[in-house]
Amino acid sequence: MRSLGVIVEYNPFHNGHMFHLEQSKQTTEADVVIAVMSGQFLQRGEPALVSKWTRTKMALVNGIDIVVELPYAFATQKAEIFASGSISILSGLNCDTVCFGSEQGNIQDFENTVALMKAKKNDYDHLVQKYSQQGYSFPKASSLAFKELTQTEQVLDLTQPNNILGYHYVKAIHEQESSLQAFTVERTNAGYHDPKFNDTSIASATSIRKALFENNGNIEKVQHYVPEGTYQLLSHYQKSASGFHCWEDYFKLLKYRVLCSTPSDLAEIYEVEEGLEYRLQQSMKESKTFQEFMTLLKTKRYTWTRLQRMCTHLLTNTKKEIMVSTSANKKSEYIRLLGMSQKGQAYLKQIKKDVGLPLLSKVSSMDNKMLDMDIRATNTYAMKFAEPARSEWMQLEYTRPPIRYDEEALKFLN
Incomplete structure (x- = not known):
């Protein structure tokens, strides 16, 4: 089976994600799709709107075959480390391709920029230091250094958030000497952080969360911007968890x-x-x-x-x-399985002997400092709830097996 990797947060899974997924499948001609998904806390330093288990279900009902967790040690980091951890997991699962959304939409631009920056690394580092000493934040200093260094070159626009992540995905593939082949699809309509709805069906996750919080969790306000499976899962979570996380x-x-x-x-x-x-x-x-x-x-x-x-x-x-x-070597030390379709289960069975990292179905099966951070993140995330729900949520980290989904019968098996 030809495998496709996507690196996601699905906070929550919306119509723009569905577009990206369908385009990625078409572009790569993939048979099975693996999502590396952030856990309870996300790259922008926020608690996820709903738990990783509910977001795993969102992924499975909308066409993902395998969901694995990006450890806290990478999920809550700057783009470079976030990307490196994600790529190491996809490589560990023998993934053939990775496809990301970008403002650029042309993978050769990413390859060219990675090659250019490798050749000019010393000059770039010097310029970043210069701008940092002038009081600029690291992202701003990096942006200014890149702009100065590439004035006469045809390169990426690294002021755009998805271009930045994509650049680091391609860079990580080269650094890790991974066999992953990178593809990109151009993002459509809503921008990554657009705070308002600008289209009839496509909206950013930021604007969806904003609408939910400004309307006291009224999910009808976002119904047109998410697939039906997401809508039903949001509705169920809101009732069972007494609201969303912020x-x-x-x-x-x-x-x-x-x-x-x-x-x-x-x-x-x-x-x-x-x-x-x-x-x-x-x-x-x-x-x-x-x-x-x-x-x-x-x-x-x-x-x-x-x-x-x-x-x-x-x-x-x-x-x-x-x-x-x-996170020093920028590679995960394990792969935590959160959920799988029957097709995903067949793929894992096919590659089982060749998986490059320990594959965990429960956290109790491994003693590891990186994993300890994931457990602590879940314990913290559960603090939103009153007892006894709080302790029950904490125990799920140890007792819950990967979610299994029957894509033909359209139902969860556990």
Whole structure:
């Protein structure tokens, strides 16, 4: 079977994702589709709208055959590390192709840019350092360095979020000497972070989440922008979990964590740098909501996304030493299976002897520091709920087997 890999968050799975999936299948002529999906916390430093188990179901009912989890050590990181961890998992599953959405829509532009930046790496690093010393955030310094270095070259527009991720996917394939063949499809209609609905059927995940929170979780407001399977799963989750997840659900815990820690304790947390521990405590004392806190915390030097990721690491007590050591080689140490269709199960059986990483169906089967972070993330995510639901959610991490889906009968088997 020819396999296709997609790297996703599905927060939630919407019509734009369906378009990308259908185009990717057509472009690569794939028989089976593998999704590497972020867990309970996401790359922009946010709790997922619904749990990884519900998002796994969304993926399966909408045409994905295998869903595996991108570990917390990569899922909550900047683009380069996020991409490298994802590519290592697809390579470990002997995937033939990977296809990502981009604003560029031409894979050769990505290949050319990766080759150019490899040749000019020293010059690029020097320019990034120069702009960082001028007070720019790392993403802005990187963007300015890239622009200066490539003024006369035909290269990617790396101010666009999907182009940035795509660039790092292709770069990771080269660095890891992976046999993956990369493809890209051009994104259509809604932009990655568009906050409003601009089309009758395609909207960004950002605008869908915004509409849900601004309308007290009224899912009818987003019905035209998501497939029916997503709509039904959102409806069920809203009822069973008493609403969707957002940062305000965890602000009380974050406030306790920041104000009941010493500055030296805070400084041990990943991404707390350059005296931010003092700014964290001062801003928290003056804040009544997460939004208020972030507005006070924000500076020119640090992007909102970077600060949200830092807050996620504070919430999960993720220390620099552990995060750096587990993600140092930019490769996952295992593959956590979340769900599969019958076709996906057949593919796994076919490649079982050649899988390049330990394949886990339950977390209790392995003792690993990277995996410990995933468990801690789920424990934190469950804090939204009251007891006994909270403890029951935590136990799911150990007891729940991968979700099985019968794509012909259109039903879940467990």
